[in-house]
Amino acid sequence: MYMEPVIEVKGLTKKYGNTVAVDHVSYTINGGEVFGLLGPNGCGKTTTILMLMGLISPNEGTAVVNGSDIKEDPMGARRQVGLLCDNVGLYENLTARQNLRFFAELSDLKPREAEERITKLLTLVGLKEKQDVKVSAMSRGMRQRLGIAQSLIRDPRILVFDEPTLGIDPEGTRELRGLIKLLAREQGRTIVFTSHLLAEVNRLCDRVAIMKDGKVIAIGSIPDLRKQINAAEGDEFEDVFLRYQGVV
Amino acid sequence: MAGIFTVAKKELLDIFSERKFLLIFGTLLIVVLVSTFQGALSYSNSQSSTGTITIGGQGSNNTAPRQVFIGGAESLSNALSSMVTNFSLVGGVLALAISYDTVNGERISGSLKTLLSYPIYRDKVIYGKYLGGLAAVTAVTSVTFLAGMGIFIGFSGLTPSADTVTRLTIFFLVSLVYMAIFLAVGLLLSIAMPQPSTSLLASMIVWLASIRLIPNLGYAIAQVISPVRMAFRDGGPSFTTGAGFDTVRSIITALSPSSAYEQIVNSMLTTNRMQFSSGQVSVVSVGLNQALASNATLLIYLAGLMVAVFAAAYVLFMRQEIR
Numbered sequence: 341m342y343m344e345p346v347i348e349v350k351g352l353t354k355k356y357g358n359t360v361a362v363d364h365v366s367y368t369i370n371g372g373e374v375f376g377l378l379g380p381n382g383c384g385k386t387t388t389i390l391m392l393m394g395l396i397s398p399n400e401g402t403a404v405v406n407g408s409d410i411k412e413d414p415m416g417a418r419r420q421v422g423l424l425c426d427n428v429g430l431y432e433n434l435t436a437r438q439n440l441r442f443f444a445e446l447s448d449l450k451p452r453e454a455e456e457r458i459t460k461l462l463t464l465v466g467l468k469e470k471q472d473v474k475v476s477a478m479s480r481g482m483r484q485r486l487g488i489a490q491s492l493i494r495d496p497r498i499l500v501f502d503e504p505t506l507g508i509d510p511e512g513t514r515e516l517r518g519l520i521k522l523l524a525r526e527q528g529r530t531i532v533f534t535s536h537l538l539a540e541v542n543r544l545c546d547r548v549a550i551m552k553d554g555k556v557i558a559i560g561s562i563p564d565l566r567k568q569i570n571a572a573e574g575d576e577f578e579d580v581f582l583r584y585q586g587v588v
Numbered sequence: 589m590a591g592i593f594t595v596a597k598k599e600l601l602d603i604f605s606e607r608k609f610l611l612i613f614g615t616l617l618i619v620v621l622v623s624t625f626q627g628a629l630s631y632s633n634s635q636s637s638t639g640t641i642t643i644g645g646q647g648s649n650n651t652a653p654r655q656v657f658i659g660g661a662e663s664l665s666n667a668l669s670s671m672v673t674n675f676s677l678v679g680g681v682l683a684l685a686i687s688y689d690t691v692n693g694e695r696i697s698g699s700l701k702t703l704l705s706y707p708i709y710r711d712k713v714i715y716g717k718y719l720g721g722l723a724a725v726t727a728v729t730s731v732t733f734l735a736g737m738g739i740f741i742g743f744s745g746l747t748p749s750a751d752t753v754t755r756l757t758i759f760f761l762v763s764l765v766y767m768a769i770f771l772a773v774g775l776l777l778s779i780a781m782p783q784p785s786t787s788l789l790a791s792m793i794v795w796l797a798s799i800r801l802i803p804n805l806g807y808a809i810a811q812v813i814s815p816v817r818m819a820f821r822d823g824g825p826s827f828t829t830g831a832g833f834d835t836v837r838s839i840i841t842a843l844s845p846s847s848a849y850e851q852i853v854n855s856m857l858t859t860n861r862m863q864f865s866s867g868q869v870s871v872v873s874v875g876l877n878q879a880l881a882s883n884a885t886l887l888i889y890l891a892g893l894m895v896a897v898f899a900a901a902y903v904l905f906m907r908q909e910i911r
Contacts, residue, residue, distance in 0.1 A: 387911075393705045396909040419707045429702035433602060445594040446706045490702065 346371045346420075346498055346530050347392070351401030354387050354554075361387045363554035364401065369532060369547075371497070374524045376541045377534045378581060379551030385534040386426060388551075389502050393423055406498065422491030426502040428483045432476040436467055436486050439475060440493060447494045461489040465519065481512030488519060499523060501533040505540055513540065520544055542577040550584045558584050591712040592719060595703075599720025603686050612685050613728055616678040617735065623670035624736040628743035631667035635745065664755065665857035667744065671736060672853045675763060676846045677799060683725055683767045684791040687774025689784035690717050691905065696784070701910055714905045718775060718898060725767040733760050751859070754876060758856050765890050766849040770795070772897035779904045798846040806840030848890055852883045 347369040354362040362384040369375045377385045390396045392403055394414035402409055408416030430439050437458055444454035462468040465485035475483060484504055491499055504520070505513045517540060523529045524544075535541055541548060542562055550558040550565070558565055562577060571580045582588045603609050665672075694700035703713060737756060741748065748756070773794050774787070781787035814830030841847045860873045880887075 390701070390909075390911065393701075395701060395704055396911060415707050415709070418705060421705070423702065423705035425698050425701040425705070427698035429698035429700075431598075431602075431699055432697065433605060442594070442598055443702075443706065446591060446703070446708055494706075 344371055345369065346406050347403065347532070349388070349392075349401075349403045352388060352391055352398050352403055353400035354384070354391060354396065355399050360554050362391070362398075365551075365554070365556050366401075367549050367556060367559055369530060371530050372524070372528050373546045374520070374531045374533070374544050376545035376548035377532060377551065378538070378541060378548055380585065383551040384554040385551055386502055389423075389500055389532070389534070392417070392500065393421065394418055419494070420496055421498045421500055422494060422496040424484070424487040424491045424499070424501045424504055426506065428487040430475045430483060430486060430490065433474065435472050435474050436462060436478070436489075437471040439486065440489060443490050443493045449493070457493065457495075458489075461492055464492075464522075465489045466515070479512075480507045481509065481515065484508060484512070484516060485519065488516075488523075492523075496529075498530045499532070501531065503534055503536070505535055505537050513537065517544060538576075538578045538581055550581065552585055591708040592716040595708075595713055595716025596719040596723065599690070599717050600723045603720065603724040608685050609682075609724070612678065612682045616675070616682055616728065617732055619674040619678055620671055620732050620736050621739055623674050624668065624739050625743060627667040627670055628740045628746075631664075631740075631744040631746065634667075663858045663860055664752065665854045665859075668740070668759075668857055669854060672759075672850055672857075675732070676766065676849050679729070679763065679767050680770045680795050680798065680846060682728060683721075683770035684774045684795055686724055687721050687771045687778060688787045688791045689778055690721070690775050691778040692781060692787055693778070693784050695782075695910065704910055710906055711902065714775075714902055718772070718901075721771045721775070722768060725771055726764060729760065729763050729767060733763070751876060755856050755859070755879075758880075759853050762849060762852050762856070762887070762890070765894055766845060769845050769890065769894045769897060772894055772901055776897055776901035776904065779901055779908065798844045802844035803841045803847050806837045806843075809840055810834075810837035842886055842889070845890065845893060848886045852886050852890070855879050855883050 345368040349365055349367050349369075352362055352365045353360070365384070365388060377388065379385055387396065391398050392405065392410060394410055394417060398411070402411045403417075404410070405417040406420040408414075408420065410417045431442070434442065440458040440461065441454060444458060449457065458471075459468070462471050465488055467482060467486055467489065470478070470482060475486065478486065488499075488501070488504070491501070501520070504516055508516065520531060520533070521544065524531050533544075545562065547559065547561050548565065549556045558568065560568070562580075565584070566575070566577075566580050569580065569583050571583070579588065691700065694703070704710065733756075740746065746752070774791050777787040777790045777794070778784070781790060810833045813836050814833040816833065817828050819826050819828065842851060856876075856879050858874050858879065860871050863870050863872045
């Protein structure tokens, strides 16, 4: 299933004054992989994602996204990736379809092609019946699903989801999990996501990177990570994660 | 260009669908139409009456006061001065209200991150946003002007000559530049300030500075440099100003976009003025070229200010990190 590396992060560093938000982070993500970026708030997960998207510039290091260097060809890198940001980032005053239509126009899709794709995506995320509802009237779970549809409008092979399960009830989380599985397992897309819901990470991710204070302190598949710290068979992934963080 | 127009179209539709826009646009339309109606009646009366002014008399070289006929001497600038003032007040507020949260509003909602995650150059986003705002103020100014001029021509009995139409067109264009300046100020503040509430407050301070603070400062500084002196002569008070007073005051006052705008427009609409010479008063016409030449510096200043403020907003936006 896994192919060549599609994202190569090489010594990525971001400083704000004296604070080092991301400290020489390096890892590789393979095609078709579901890769989890874990860590407590403020550990540098979102900053890493924003650097990958070219929204903030790294002080040191770089990353290559499907052959495009984020420093030399940020536009090329962006073309490869669909982003769902932590607060969804949709236009509240527009309906679901209007939001997707705007992003389709930005992606230079022809009107007919755009309408067809929008209908397909709204069906995929289960929002076809709500296509004329304004985002301001949608629940958090519906917004997240619409956000995923937005990230898919250009049909990118790489998807980056920042906290997709934030503030969603268990039912919504389950729906999202199903959606992510579908996108990764059936459609073969590479998915990078951050989450605090470790049970979800455990269920979904092929590999994870655990971050602490801007650094990647561990990386690998979940069985590998358990092995590295000699976790007991009955230990939850949450216990494993907290041990890496030095909390227990 | 596709990205610019996509962003501009969305910006324009957003502006038109906002209640704050409709509220301020309604206010602008009402105050401008009421003041234009009053101006039209005043213009109509001045054309039909035999107005006189008194010249000479006490304190002058003439021995006896005389009545001089000035019927029909009312200039467009007098008739429309109230409209110009109201437009400068409410038009500035409208332009700021449109733009004060253009960028920081999107930054807070997170949509700016989504927007910039698309393969669209940042400069297209800022151009698109400004273009959308410009389209909105052009629509507002056009509607206000068409309605205002309709009322003015209908009630004043003015038959517009080619000269009048040219003057009104310049009035319209200068008004657009004026609105574009405040639009750029709002945009700049929305980029520089993290919260819309802060940029709204800063916008209001800029507006107050333009309509009140800078003109008052101009007067105060001119007073310090070249004080106005009062003396009692021939039984009444007499004020004398130093040579530099008017120059200093007019230079500082003209730094305010509102004052510069009013000065330009009033000058453009002044079709004739009274001239006093050797105890004689006469009405002389003011040519359009003459008006343009005398306001060239201010016109360049307003256009330059618009470009400079937008350039500052552009540079700041291009360098800003979106977190």
